[in-house]
Amino acid sequence: MNVFLVYAHPEPRSLNGSLRDFAIQRLEHAGHAVQVSDLYAMQWKAVLDAEDNTARQPDARFDPSLDSRQAFENGTQSADIVREQEKLRWADAVILQFPLWWFSMPAILKGWIDRVYAYGFAYGVGEHSDTHWGDRYGEGTLADKRAMLVVTTGGWASHYGPRGINGPIDDILFPIQHGILFYSGFDVLPPHVIYRTSRIDEAGFPKVCEALGQRLDSLWTTAPIPFRQQNAGDYLIPELTLKPEHAPGQSGLSIHIVEK
Amino acid sequence: MNVFLVYAHPEPRSLNGSLRDFAIQRLEHAGHAVQVSDLYAMQWKAVLDAEDNTARQPDARFDPSLDSRQAFENGTQSADIVREQEKLRWADAVILQFPLWWFSMPAILKGWIDRVYAYGFAYGVGEHSDTHWGDRYGEGTLADKRAMLVVTTGGWASHYGPRGINGPIDDILFPIQHGILFYSGFDVLPPHVIYRTSRIDEAGFPKVCEALGQRLDSLWTTAPIPFRQQNAGDYLIPELTLKPEHAPGQSGLSIHIVEK
Numbered sequence: 001m002n003v004f005l006v007y008a009h010p011e012p013r014s015l016n017g018s019l020r021d022f023a024i025q026r027l028e029h030a031g032h033a034v035q036v037s038d039l040y041a042m043q044w045k046a047v048l049d050a051e052d053n054t055a056r057q058p059d060a061r062f063d064p065s066l067d068s069r070q071a072f073e074n075g076t077q078s079a080d081i082v083r084e085q086e087k088l089r090w091a092d093a094v095i096l097q098f099p100l101w102w103f104s105m106p107a108i109l110k111g112w113i114d115r116v117y118a119y120g121f122a123y124g125v126g127e128h129s130d131t132h133w134g135d136r137y138g139e140g141t142l143a144d145k146r147a148m149l150v151v152t153t154g155g156w157a158s159h160y161g162p163r164g165i166n167g168p169i170d171d172i173l174f175p176i177q178h179g180i181l182f183y184s185g186f187d188v189l190p191p192h193v194i195y196r197t198s199r200i201d202e203a204g205f206p207k208v209c210e211a212l213g214q215r216l217d218s219l220w221t222t223a224p225i226p227f228r229q230q231n232a233g234d235y236l237i238p239e240l241t242l243k244p245e246h247a248p249g250q251s252g253l254s255i256h257i258v259e260k
Numbered sequence: 261m262n263v264f265l266v267y268a269h270p271e272p273r274s275l276n277g278s279l280r281d282f283a284i285q286r287l288e289h290a291g292h293a294v295q296v297s298d299l300y301a302m303q304w305k306a307v308l309d310a311e312d313n314t315a316r317q318p319d320a321r322f323d324p325s326l327d328s329r330q331a332f333e334n335g336t337q338s339a340d341i342v343r344e345q346e347k348l349r350w351a352d353a354v355i356l357q358f359p360l361w362w363f364s365m366p367a368i369l370k371g372w373i374d375r376v377y378a379y380g381f382a383y384g385v386g387e388h389s390d391t392h393w394g395d396r397y398g399e400g401t402l403a404d405k406r407a408m409l410v411v412t413t414g415g416w417a418s419h420y421g422p423r424g425i426n427g428p429i430d431d432i433l434f435p436i437q438h439g440i441l442f443y444s445g446f447d448v449l450p451p452h453v454i455y456r457t458s459r460i461d462e463a464g465f466p467k468v469c470e471a472l473g474q475r476l477d478s479l480w481t482t483a484p485i486p487f488r489q490q491n492a493g494d495y496l497i498p499e500l501t502l503k504p505e506h507a508p509g510q511s512g513l514s515i516h517i518v519e520k
Contacts, residue, residue, distance in 0.1 A: 010309045011322040046306040046367045049270045062271040064359070065414070099324070103439035104364055107306045107371030114367050137425060154325070158499040162511035165397060165490055165500040171513050172435055174427055179363035230425055239418040240425040251422035252512055253431050 001220065003027050004091035005036045008098040008109035012041075015197055015208075016099060016152055022209045023095070023150070026216050035087050039108045045080065046111030052078045069119035077118065084116040088142060093219050094186070096176075097150040099197075103172050113180055122184040133237050137178075138229030140185035146219060147186035149173060150194075150212065157195040169193055174253045178227055187224035189215075226258040261480065263287050264351035265296045268358040268369035272301075275457055275468075276359060276412055282469045283355070283410070286476050295347050299368045305340065306371030312338045329379035337378065344376040348402060353479050354446065356436075357410040359457075363432050373440055382444040393497050396443050398489035403445035406479060409433060410452045410472065417455040429453055434513045438487055447484035449475075486518040 005023060009016035020036070027034050037044075050062040055076035071077040077085075088094065098105050105113075117123065122142070126135030135141075151173070153160070160169040170177075173191055181188045192215045194200075200208055215222070228234045234246055247255035265283060269276035280296070287294050297304075310322040315336035331337040337345075348354065358365050365373075377383065382402070386395030395401075411433070413420070420429040430437075433451055441448045452475045454460075460468055475482070488494045494506055507515035 010324065013321045014323070040307075040309070046371060047300075048361075048366065049300070061273045063274070064270065064361075101308075101324075102370075102373050102377065103435035104370065106308065107367045107374050110362075110364065110370045111306060111367030113362050117362065156498070156500070158501055161501060163502045163507075163515060165495055165502070165516065166439065167434055167513050167516065168511060171431065172439070175363035175432055175435070179426065179432070235425055238416070240416070241418055241421060242423045242425070247423075251428060252514065253427050254512065255423060256425065256427065 001092040002033045002035070002090050003219070004087045004094045005034060006039065006094065006096050006109065006112065007036060008039045008096075008106045008112075010040045015194075015200060015205075016097065018205070019150070019152075019194075019209070019212060020097060023097070023212060023216060026213050030217065035090070037084060037087065037112070039112055044108055044112055045078075045115070046108045048111065048114040052081060052115055054078055065119050065124075069124060072118045072120035078115075081115050081118065084112065085118070085121055088116070088145075091145060093146040093148070094142075095148050095150055098152075100151050100153040100155075100172075103166065105176065117180070117184065128238075131237060132231045133240060135185070136183050136230060138182060138185065138227065139231060140183070142181075143185035145186055146189060146224070147181045148189040148215070148219065149176065149191040150215075151191055152194045152197045154197055155195060157193075160193070160195070171253050177225065178253075178256060182225075182227045188227065189219070189222050189224055228256050228258055261352040262293045262295070262350050263479070264347045264354045265294060266299065266354065266356050266369065266372065267296060268299045268356075268366045268372075270300045275454075275460060275465075276357065278465070279410070279412075279454075279469070279472060280357060283357070283472060283476060286473050290477065295350070297344060297347065297372070299372055304368055304372055305338075305375070306368045308371065308374040312341060312375055314338060325379055325384075329384060332378045332380035338375075341375050341378065344372065345378070345381055348376070348405075351405060353406040353408070354402075355408050355410055358412075360411050360413040360415075360432075363426065365436065377440070377444065388498075391497060392491045393500060395445070396490060397438075398442060398445065398487065399491065400443070400445035402441075405446055406449060406484070407441040407446035408449040408452065408475070408479065409436065410454075410475075412454045412457045414457055415455060417453075420453070420455070431513050437485065438513075438516060442485075442487045448487065449479070449482050449484055488516050488518055 007020050024034050053067045053071035053076055098109050125140050158164050159166045162168050177188045242255055267280050284294050313327045313331035358369050385400050418424050419426045422428050437448045502515055
């Protein structure tokens with residue numbers, strides 16, 4: 001299988017750098033093809049702007065969404081964006097690996113999403129009708145592929161637990177896992193989160209690797225998070241609210257996951 | 261009062277650009293002093309890296325957190341970072357204005373947080389003891405200041421409602437409002453969210469301005485979101501889990517808000 005690792009840490013000689021090297025090795029030893037986008041090493045352009053459409057009129061008013069659409073449709077996207085979209089199409093599984101900075105991705109990775117997730121590629125896909133509100137949330141360009149986050153954080157697991165002060169890790173990651181990955185079609189696996197990274201010393205490192213290795217070994221067999229598909233009947237269209245018979249009387253993020 | 265507007269949109273001739281101009285005018289007419297960081301116009305460096313510490317050894321291993329701490333303590337932070345920290349100290353209220361891209365901030369604004377929110381400035385502040393886990397979540401450098409998000413989105417309000425498919429807007433914004441703003445000490449006002457922006461035409465624009473204007477007029481009187489202070493007794497330390505007597509049996513993001 002083809003695995004695409006998108007990696008965002010500024011220092012190769014870091015825990016994240018070591019885990020990236022371990023992951024590549026583990027995946028290749030298992031017979032998978034691996035491509036890596038090391039965003040810092042690539043000096044990835046983080047900021048979405050008018051230059052991302054190579055054919056635009058210099059004085060035209062820039063509309064991020066319309067310009068993205070035109071560039072995608074006309075084949076005038078910036079070459080760095082096209083290359084990343086090709087890697088996404090090539091992949092059977094995509095791993096986003098990053099340190100959790102301020103409860104989200106480092107800016108360089110957010111900018112990879114902002115720019116690569118073009119109109120016509122990751123949003124604005126599919127028809128709108130009374131029963132279908134675009135190919136999104138479980139459908140889309142990246143359907144039938146798997147995605148997983150590999151995240152490091154200095155905080156303790158309990159701080160991210162069900163009643164932890166930071167908020168439950170699944171809720172903190174919801175905008176990424178549901179709003180970015182599931183939105184564009186991915187089957188999203190539970191995240192692999194490595195807590196309290198400052199306490200990981202040389203003696204502890206093999207254990208951290210082994211835990212990650214098991215997640216990589218089971219990339220094709222782990223059950224995805226059962227997010228509800230938008231167009232499969234659970235939501236009213238076009239309000240896109242969950243129908244009253246599902247999770248009746250409840251609200252919040254967890255209602256968008258099918259009850260066991 | 262002093263108001264600091266951090267603004268992140270690539271096109272001045274946009275709805276966001278017009279709203280920014282309106283906001284500045286409204287605030288100044290009310291007698292407030294306004295500073296603006298227009299991140300695109302400033303060509304803000306979005307990517308946190310080793311260069312942010314002007315005094316570091318070129319071959320040293322870069323540790324984002326330790327380097328940030330050293331640079332902050334030794335006065336060797338990059339000048340652009342220092343300038344933004346000074347504006348934050350000057351401000352009585354801070355407004356972050358941005359279009360919601362992939363359920364979060366544009367990368368350029370995330371990179372402003374990543375870089376300006378230095379160790380010793382926005383985190384790593386205060387003592388750790390059995391009853392006090394650092395000055396954070398309601399305490400810290402930015403305490404006694406107010407913060408508010410002004411966010412635009414193409415989606416409908418119902419999509420971001422209590423049972424909307426995108427998740428409730430307060431939950432989507434929790435990593436920013438709680439994890440970034442409240443963490444560093446701000447009193448966080450309810451966000452001002454402008455939905456379905458593509459439907460706002462010239463005729464509708466004055467109404468959109470007036471709604472924003474009322475929020476700006478009441479910047480000093482609007483009640484903040486009553487997030488629970490970390491060190492005020494509601495949380496176990498060091499687990500930082502909400503004590504069982506608060507929101508008993510519940511979990512999720514909403515338990516970190518004091519019940520009415």
